[in-house]
Amino acid sequence: MSLIPEVTQTTMIRILKPLIKILLRNGIAYGTFADLARKIYVDTGFEEAERRNQKSTVSNVSIITGINRKEVSRLRDALVFDTDNSLKKFNRTVRVLAGWQYDDEFLDSDHEPRDLLLEGETGSFSSLVKRYSGDMPVVAMLNALLDSGNIRVIDNGNIQLVNRNFLPVSDSDKKLEILGIDTAELMQTIDHNICVEHPEDVRFQRKASNTQVRLDALPMIKQRINKKAQQLLEDIDASFSENETDDKEQSTAVSIGIYFYQDTDDLDQEKD
Numbered sequence: 001m002s003l004i005p006e007v008t009q010t011t012m013i014r015i016l017k018p019l020i021k022i023l024l025r026n027g028i029a030y031g032t033f034a035d036l037a038r039k040i041y042v043d044t045g046f047e048e049a050e051r052r053n054q055k056s057t058v059s060n061v062s063i064i065t066g067i068n069r070k071e072v073s074r075l076r077d078a079l080v081f082d083t084d085n086s087l088k089k090f091n092r093t094v095r096v097l098a099g100w101q102y103d104d105e106f107l108d109s110d111h112e113p114r115d116l117l118l119e120g121e122t123g124s125f126s127s128l129v130k131r132y133s134g135d136m137p138v139v140a141m142l143n144a145l146l147d148s149g150n151i152r153v154i155d156n157g158n159i160q161l162v163n164r165n166f167l168p169v170s171d172s173d174k175k176l177e178i179l180g181i182d183t184a185e186l187m188q189t190i191d192h193n194i195c196v197e198h199p200e201d202v203r204f205q206r207k208a209s210n211t212q213v214r215l216d217a218l219p220m221i222k223q224r225i226n227k228k229a230q231q232l233l234e235d236i237d238a239s240f241s242e243n244e245t246d247d248k249e250q251s252t253a254v255s256i257g258i259y260f261y262q263d264t265d266d267l268d269q270e271k272d
Contacts, residue, residue: 115158
């Protein structure tokens with residue numbers, strides 16, 4: 001007989017199965033996942049001990065997490081994972097594009113971004129990347145901007161800026177980053193609503209669902225959802241913008257998300 005309540009076990013499976021599917025697709029083996037999970041268990045154990053007004057000692061966290069004291073001590077002092085790495089990469093890309101558009105060295109006589117030689121001490125794509133991207137390799141930046149559709153290599157071999165705003169379209173790192181952020185926000189919202197004591201403190205969390213929607217009606221339904229959801233999000237975003245403040249002590253991060261789900265078995269049926 002399992003010591004884990006059935007509903008908890010079912011919830012764990014529902015959360016972990018799609019995550020593990022993504023991890024396997026990206027070459028993450030079980031050992032790597034287990035190491036990371038232990039580290040997060042320990043870090044969160046110390047946070048939970050403080051939240052419960054308990055002593056955040058190695059012994060107490062060992063009791064909370066079920067991980068032996070020696071391992072808790074080791075993991076507590078282990079290197080903190082760099083969760084900002086992808087953000088830094090994004091910022092470097094933005095800096096390169098901005099430098100191309102505002103630095104006179106990379107502009108033509110009309111102050112427009114000019115086509116750049118790949119190599120050269122000055123006024124080249126190589127010198128642009130070295131100046132604005134820190135230590136990011138030139139080839140890596142070239143590939144990133146080609147993948148995102150910001151640049152192209154023209155007939156004479158020069159690099160041409162074709163899209164001034166960075167919007168990744170094929171960078172799987174960015175898609176994984178969105179997965180982490182959006183999933184975490186949804187789970188934290190649900191957790192808040194599970195633990196909240198006063199009804200007025202519950203955060204909005206609703207969904208519409210139906211298990212017998214006709215497959216041939218989905219194109220029309222999706223089109224309607226896309227239109228109405230986009231209008232709603234734009235209206236909410238405008239409200240967020242109208243109420244921004246630079247006072248960090250009087251501000252907080254907020255977001256709202258909308259998603260469309262369809263059973264993957266039904267998707268396979270559509271293809272057949």
